[in-house]
Amino acid sequence: MHPAKAPRPLGERARLRRSHLLEVARTLFIEQGFHQTGIAQIATASGIAVGQMYRDFESKEAIIAAICEADVEAWLEEKALADAVAAQDLDAIRAWLERFGTRDQPEDRCRLVAEIVAEAGRNPRVADIYRQVDARVRQSLSAALAALAPDGISAKHVAAVAEYILTLGAGAVCRRIVHPQQCAEQIDRFVDAAIFNDLEHLLRENRQLLDGEGIEGNQARCIGRLKGKR
Structure with a gap:
């Protein structure tokens, strides 16, 4: 042959x-x-x-896949991050992470992301495309966080912090679509405070909460404190 x-x-x-x-x-x-x-x-x-x-x-799905591939390749800069992680270039890793957290994406790109997510709910092929993109993003983010994490932090905890960042980021995209002007600045401040300003704290502390352990007890304590302030 x-x-x-x-x-x-x-x-x-x-x-x-x-x-x-x-x-x-x-x-x-x-x-x-x-x-x-x-x-x-x-x-x-x-x-x-x-x-x-x-x-x-x-197919249309192949068009969506090509659009996602082009956008993710340009945005993630996977090779630059991989080189920085391999060289333990912490300044370059921090710069990548800061760029990752930038939310000055144009509104139409946010709307396209929301459209793909909505279509993923009814189209298994689009759902698979989205999962592949999400896996690439999570892998790069986790690699950056692991390189910056203090000694003794488990891979499970790093993955939990990555999921936390991605969840808040996705929510911020949706909020910016609904409120493109009114609350964009407030959203950015909240996400910065919740994620990047407290990143060291997230990587060092709250291990049980972020690792999915003791969540019910933590919720009960938070509710109890709120009730006590009446």
Whole structure:
């Protein structure tokens, strides 16, 4: 048997065509929603024939996957972080983490993220795409946190802090969509205080709470303190 041929690299014309198609699809997904946008609409808006579109992307889900791949690759800078972790360059790791926490994302990108999450609830293929992206983000964030964590901090605890950061970050994105002007500044201050200003404390303390142990007891203590302030 002859060995399988490696895929030929895209020519410049094909690369530009695919890039144009992805940008048009991105705009339509934001404006109309993934569920309401059809391949024919993308073809009409982009000026690319349906047949050619299917040669580039086998489905709408493949278009979403390509958009996510491009965005995550540009945002995460995975190689730069991996090099910094390997070299134990703590300043570079801190700089990566600060950039990771920046929330000056344009509103349309936040809306696209929300649209993908909504579609993941009814489309298993999109859900799988989202899980793959989420895993990459979690892996990079956990690697940065582990490199900065004090000695003796378990991988389980680092993973819990990463999940805490991702959960608050996702909530902040949703709040910014609903209140793009009114509370954006307040949201940023809250997330900064809750995550990045207290990062050392999170990595050192609250191990039982963040590791999922003793949560009910902690809730009872918090409620008791609040009742005592009446």
